[in-house]
Amino acid sequence: MNGREERDLIAEKKIQELISEKPAFITEYYVWLEGRASLTKLRYVNYLLDFLHFYEQNEGVTITGWKDFQVVDSANLSRYFNYISYTRDSQGQPIKKCQASIVGTKLSAMKTFFSHPKFEGRKNPIELLGRRPKIRLKEDITVLDKEEIQKIWNNIDRKDGRYRNYEQWRLRDKLLFLLPLSFGIRISALQWINVGDIDINNKTLSVVEKENKYRVFRISDDVFKVLTKWMRQRRSICAEFGETNALFICVYGGKAKRLTDKGINKIIEKHTWNIDKHITAHKLRSSFATNLYNEIGDIYVVSELLGHESPETTKRYARVSEKRKEEALEKISKFNLIDTG
Secondary structure, X not given: OOHHHHHHHHHHHHHHHHHOOOOHHHHHHHHHXXXXXXXXXXXXXXXXXXXXXXXXXXXXXXXXXXXXXXXXXXXXXXXXXXXXXXXXOOOOOEEEEOOHHHHHHHHHHHHHXXXXXXXXXXXXXXXXXXXXXXXXXXOOOOXXXXXXXXXXXXXXXOXXXXXXXXXXXXXXXXXXXXXXXXXXXXXXXXXXXXXXXXXXXXXXXXXXXXXXXXXXXXXXXXXXXXXXXXXHHHHHHHHHXXXXXXXXXXXXXXXXXXXXXXXXXXXXXXXXXXXXOOOOHHHHHHHHHHHHHHHHOOHHHHHHHHOOOOHHHHHHHOOOOHHHHHXXXXXXXXXXXXXXX
């Protein structure tokens, strides 16, 4: 079983736990979602259950079947929109505004739900909402420059007494930075890499990313050295604490286990303590994209390497450095120079 299959199995088990003893229409909806990624199905089922909880608590109506949704109108959905626009405490009181992207994702999930054949012939009520969150791209993309990356390597290589048995994890931690910085791998793929995904003879790494996209990366010699050294270190750890398929592991409860996404980001945070930027695994992917674009200046190549459907998605990372701007102006000045004597 590869890492993606393991992740999908875990997601499917969680879905079954969620829909157990719930009304039959929820299972019908889940079955209708067949063909979508397991994590997408898990999110959509979760969002539907959240909507049902809100609707029953705030509208005083218990939904037991498809017919009960016929009374849902734009006023109900407007109140739901307001509800999900804020994170709330245990009493339901707003604490802070939610990110527009999160609100948008929840509304998109509900739009999918109301697209079910059971609602055929009826206008999707989400479209009646009228107002949707405006999702703007951030103007400032967090990017690590060469000096900051060197500072991180120095942090990882230091012998720090604060971390017990640190030396056995040093190569793992370096690799957790190297793979996103070298290939732009998403954390959702990074977490689920198995040893079997690495072809030692051909020096390649296979991952399955967002929407089940299968990708193969050729590993550079420098990264390959760190990878093979970590795999040897990993074998000795697993020999002591139990075998697992995961490439990135930790020891918890006396057993070797796969690192979670939260665990990966915690490690990244630990080694970027003296960087004046909030760095996560996704910010490492951003650094890969922006630094690569500044090196080659080809948005289409960067888009392909990031696994984007369209270069338009990639443009947020296309931040040209001031140095490259100056070099470009210098080149065009020389090109346009004529003899005026």
